[in-house]
Amino acid sequence: MTSSQRAADESTRDPDGEEPLPPFGEMVSQQLGGWRGLVESSIPVVVFVVVNIVWELNPALIASVGVALVIGGIRLAQRRPVRHAVNGLFGIGLGALIAWRTGEARDFYLPGIIQSYIFAAALLISAAVRQPLVGWGWSVIMAGGKAEWREDRRLMRTFIWLTVVWAVVWILKVSAQAWLYWDKQDDLLGVARLVLGTPPYVLLALFTVAVVRRVTRDRPPAVENANA
Numbered sequence: 001m002t003s004s005q006r007a008a009d010e011s012t013r014d015p016d017g018e019e020p021l022p023p024f025g026e027m028v029s030q031q032l033g034g035w036r037g038l039v040e041s042s043i044p045v046v047v048f049v050v051v052n053i054v055w056e057l058n059p060a061l062i063a064s065v066g067v068a069l070v071i072g073g074i075r076l077a078q079r080r081p082v083r084h085a086v087n088g089l090f091g092i093g094l095g096a097l098i099a100w101r102t103g104e105a106r107d108f109y110l111p112g113i114i115q116s117y118i119f120a121a122a123l124l125i126s127a128a129v130r131q132p133l134v135g136w137g138w139s140v141i142m143a144g145g146k147a148e149w150r151e152d153r154r155l156m157r158t159f160i161w162l163t164v165v166w167a168v169v170w171i172l173k174v175s176a177q178a179w180l181y182w183d184k185q186d187d188l189l190g191v192a193r194l195v196l197g198t199p200p201y202v203l204l205a206l207f208t209v210a211v212v213r214r215v216t217r218d219r220p221p222a223v224e225n226a227n228a
Contacts, residue, residue, distance in 0.1 A: 044068040044092045049190035057105050061096045068092045105186040109193055116174035123167035127160045135159030158215050162208055
């Protein structure tokens with residue numbers, strides 16, 4: 001094994017160094033439903049934005065929901081996991097229902113705005129009570145369900161401030177969408193929904209992994225032994 005291969009293998013081990021983890025890119029891809037899941041989750045929103053611009057609200061609602069149903073049907077026919085498709089269909093369907101009842105295209109995005117504020121609040125609360133959601137996310141996705149970080153003060157502090165960073169970024173991105181919502185900028189709101197959707201999530205995840213791995217690598221031997 002070359003030195004570069006050895007370094008790559010070490011970078012994919014969990015914080016205790018017990019067993020190799022899949023590459024982080026693969027983990028993020030799995031959580032988001034793979035690259036196909038990323039594309040499929042964006043298609044109904046893109047369809048809604050385009051049809052609403054060139055036509056009007058009702059055709060846009062019908063087209064976006066119809067596309068979401070087709071995507072779910074194709075996944076079922078191919079016997080692929082439908083969890084992400086079902087989640088996306090629920091969000092699209094709820095937004096479409098609200099927009100149809102109010103006659104306002106901007107209300108198509110309202111459930112996502114509310115959901116994002118709730119998520120940001122949950123992040124801040126979890127950090128305040130020293131149960132940082134980013135830490136628990138790390139346990140589930142990167143550490144095989146282990147939570148030894150709770151016994152390491154440095155890692156605990158790291159996950160707390162990382163959780164706050166996630167919350168701040170979430171608040172900023174959803175507030176930009178909320179401003180466009182209240183200003184009735186329907187088309188710009190659709191573009192913002194796409195631009196401020198997956199990209200910030202991926203960047204935050206990459207930043208989180210880089211920080212945690214650096215903190216873990218720089219831990220004093222006594223701390224590593226205590227967590228062994």
